[in-house]
Amino acid sequence: MIDMHRKVAKDIVHKGHDDDVLIYDAHHLLPAWLPAAIVQRANLDPMDLEIVNQAYRLDSERLVLRSLPTIIDLQELEQADLSDCLPELLTNYEKTTDHLILSGIWVLESTEAKLARLPGCGNGLSLDQRRQVHDVLKNLDGCPQQGLLYFTLFNDTANYFFYRKHHEHVPGLMLIEAARQAMYAQFYEHSGYARGEVSISIVDLLSSFPRYTESSFQVDVLVGDYEGMAQPRARKVDKRARFFQRGELVADIRLHGEVIKMPVFKRMRNINIDPACWFRPLKGIRHEVLVRLDSGRHLSARLELLSMAGLQVQCDSPLEASERGHVYLYLENEGMISLPLQSLHASDATKAGTLKLHLAELDSPLRFKWREVLKQFAYFSHEETAPVPAPVLGQPLWMTFDQASAMPEQRKEA
Structure with a gap:
């Protein structure tokens, strides 16, 4: 195992946990x-x-x-x-x-x-000498600069990329993810953009694997721009990651992408979710929920389904009459979210103790937040969603894009 401080910072490679970081010991090619x-x-x-x-x-x-x-x-x-x-x-x-x-x-x-x-x-x-030399040379006028960064792959056979199987070689998907992380780290080092200012959207990904990558030997990754060094704050990227093991090239990955400002990126990923669509909680959301009624009564319930218009929960406490209130849910790494209730009533379903919670009208920020919860923490449930006519453009109902955020227009704006 390696010391965690040797790993690239998780936020630099757009990850939320240190365990997800696959590269460490960053240094420049001299x-x-x-x-x-x-x-x-x-x-x-x-x-x-x-x-x-x-x-x-x-x-x-x-x-x-x-x-x-x-x-x-x-x-x-x-x-x-x-x-x-x-x-x-x-x-x-x-x-x-x-x-x-x-x-x-x-x-x-x-x-x-x-x-x-x-x-x-x-x-x-x-490694320390290479870093020290680079720190001196990068400040010298006229010194050759290419922005080529080396990393070492965190070749951990216990990582989920090994699929809980004893592999004798590193799976190709793990190398692709390591390439993506290394490209992000190199991008923030040399592009002039600050972390969180932009996102890179992949347009094309070309991968070549001339040799198997053994799981029991060190793998080094060299990342840079495909042709020379990119201009500062460029709007497009063309990155290359080469993987070497025991002196031989084992993988060569090239990525074409677009640099998109985060406000534009969020609009591009803004889909409309029809209120008729129901979702099952998948991850990152605690199934235990609390309902607080305006009468002062509190109900503990277990979350079963979610939609833009309401929730379905399982509750052992009897419900005497419908009334307004709030429902509280806990999101991993984000904390509590409170949603206003217009009404709640026992479901017509044969399953005893099932309550339908109908949401009151959500203001714009809360509606956006709730939609993000459905996108990130839940999965569309075909069984509970009644069939409806397909949208005009022929997409599934749950993938209908807001016309104000159509991909071609937003890419032009970016």
């Missing part, structure tokens, strides 16, 4: 090299300069990571049994007759780990 003049011009204080010098060596007019060779002899590559890595190396090294020369700036940490087998290569940096 540039393989940078012009020495950038550091010379910066006039760093001695401590920051020492941090840079511990990570980089001077090589002609460049500062090169101590763990990376500037020149690789092809014969040494073969002797280290790394010939199969040549295609991978050619993305950042130029090939001459008998050796490779470092040219690219963004050498993957998995590649760096393989090159450590060559003679003369320095030890790789620790």
Whole structure:
């Protein structure tokens, strides 16, 4: 198990519980090299300069990571049994007759780990060192910036993504969710948007799984923008998450999405729920409810059904006459919600003790809140909802969108 403080904060990845966070140990990919003049011009204080010098060596007019060779002899590559890595190396090294020369700036940490087998290569940096170096370099004018973030997958076989089954590999859906979380974390780090200001709506999700991901080995995730670094406060995203295990690519996930401001996002998800539709409480809502009548009488009941117009409860206390009052329900993580009652009466159903609670007219904020309760905490019940003619557009009654919040118009507004 890992220390919880190493995990990415749950609100950054839009989760409500720490157990739902699948990534930890966030850090940036460091540039393989940078012009020495950038550091010379910066006039760093001695401590920051020492941090840079511990990570980089001077090589002609460049500062090169101590763990990376500037020149690789092809014969040494073969002797280290790394010939199969040549295609991978050619993305950042130029090939001459008998050796490779470092040219690219963004050498993957998995590649760096393989090159450590060559003679003369320095030890790789620790996680804390990488973070310290990045904190210094990000403030230097002209220093290469790509916004590439590494995470480690919290590969917990007890997680619900393993479906209470002994898997020998990580399920693909778990990798997709980890990619989504890593993309959100990278987005808030570099987009210029504050947490809670926007939401990302997925338009397209492309996934490739060239290898199985073993459940018993570490998995590293590298996330960034697909082409270069996105402009600040961009309205569209194109993110890529690559998963590496034991130096090999095991999954590659690309997401196209739209950045939508939260007020617009809420309007887009604002559906009309017909009062004739009944729902069963599913989760997050306590089944025990309290009814307080205007006469001063209190009834304890068990929640069975909910609708925009009322509730159905099971109550052992006899009801002598219908009267007004309030019903109180408890919502997980939100507390108590109080709804005004117009009337209540015993149901005509054969089930004894069944009461129908008819809601009084709700003001706009409370109506919105109650609709959110039905959307988040309940599930449509076909048995209790009488069949009605389908809406004009042909959608099911319970999925009819408010015309003021139709998707195409709202996306234009976003």
